[in-house]
Amino acid sequence: MNIGIIGSGGREHAICYKINKSNSSHKIYCFPGNAGTSKISTNVLINPDNFDELYDFVIKKNIDLIIVGPENSLVNGIVDFFENKNIKIFGPNKKASKLEGSKIFMKDFCIKNKIPTAKYIEVKDLKSAQDFLISSNFPVVVKSDGLAAGKGVTICNNTDEVLKDVKRILDGKFKSSKKVIIEEFLKGEEASYFVITDGINFKNIGTAQDHKRVGEGDIGLNTGGMGAYSPSYLIDDEVEEKIVQKIIKPTIDGMRKMGTPYRGILYAGLMIHDKEPKLIEYNIRFGDPECQVLMLRMKSQLLDIILSIFDNTLKEKKIIWEENPGITIVAASKGYPESFKNNVEIKNLENLKLTNSKQIFHAGTIKNEKGKILSNGGRVLNSTVVSETLKNARIEALDLLDQLDWENKYYRRDIGFRVIKK
Secondary structure: OEEEEEEOOHHHHHHHHHHHOOOOOOEEEEEEOOOOHHHOOEEOOOOOOOHHHHHHHHHHOOOOEEEEOOHHHHHOOHHHHHHOOOOEEEOOOOOOOHHHHOHHHHHHHHHHOOOOEOOEEEEOOHHHHHHHHHOOOOOEEEEEOOOOOOOOEEEEOOHHHHHHHHHHHHOOOOOOOOOEEEEEOOOOEEEEEEEEEOOOOEEEEEEEEEEEEEEOOOEEEEEEEEEEEEOOOOOOHHHHHHHHHHHHHHHHHHHHHOOOOOOEEEEEEEEEEOOEEEEEEEEOOOOOOHHHHHHHHEOOOHHHHHHOOOOOOHHHOOOOEOOOOEEEEEEEEOOOOOOOOOOOEOEOHHHOOOEOOEEEEEOOEEEOOOOOEEEOOOEEEEEEEEOOOHHHHHHHHHHHHHOOEOOOEEOOOOOOOOOOOO
16 A cells, blocks of 8 residues: 655654554655655655645555645645545545634634633734733733644733734734634643544544643743653543543534534644633644654554544544553754754764664654755654653653754753653
């Protein structure tokens, strides 16, 4: 079986790694992939948003299945394009992708389907923002309506901070949208709950907790994610039942009733307080870096689970997990998420001792003509370990990163600090 994977991040390397471990014989192509995927697949330098060029290659190489990693391609309609060509592609279509592509759409959908989430208002100018803040309690959360690579959310503690951030978004800080919402700040701890769905049935495909702030102790700017651990210690059987009944089922049923069945990975970003979950946001794909640790903990064959979406056998599937916990720690270029250097050589990767429970997943890396691996982005590597305890997993993950000869590396040493005993 020939398989195409869209994307170039740590999530896509982890998916590629997991599929490569499956029992069936297949050839994997990554569009465009990274230095890590090049070792277990064929990297193809085609822009995934150039659907026509991508289609020509898919036909040429007889690719049977396309798996879409990043949200941008999904929001841009890649699934619709290939479904119209009768090619199997895994992910939600363009309309369903609005659950992540537009926060205003998602909020309106939640109200219509009685899904618990933060109160909010769409503001179209500075005056409407000022008027709303008169009766608001601080802090509040300012969000860009569209995709922003994990950087479109700001927690503001006073009026000046809110107006400054609102103005930036209205003035076009993010290319995806000039719309902005202000919402109440929810108390509690964040957790991630993932399901795979065929539009009617669904299966839980993991839980995790990630750390979005760049600094240790969860301080500093928001990022796309600096690390994650799995399973989430917040989600017990009681909380999970509430997540399923109050959030997941109403979403899948609501999308179907709209005439837009949701098929693919649905990732609920949650705030949990006193065992009551509220929806912060929906993502329309695996999280990054959550996917990395989920793929290392999953004992079932990912490819079999994905294919069950197409042959209507998802309901019969049982997803089996490694009982031990796991962690992934993101090594970023120093300066991320602001300015940073690219093309800095990373040495000693080939000397790391990796196993089925200990991996380095590449994200922002490239291999130059001399075969050297260089940094090529903000988030560069993901050290991912499954071990008997989360504390041991973190120690081993940090040890891998400490061994790297890379002058520009930066990573948090406290991922999982809320649940790891000193």
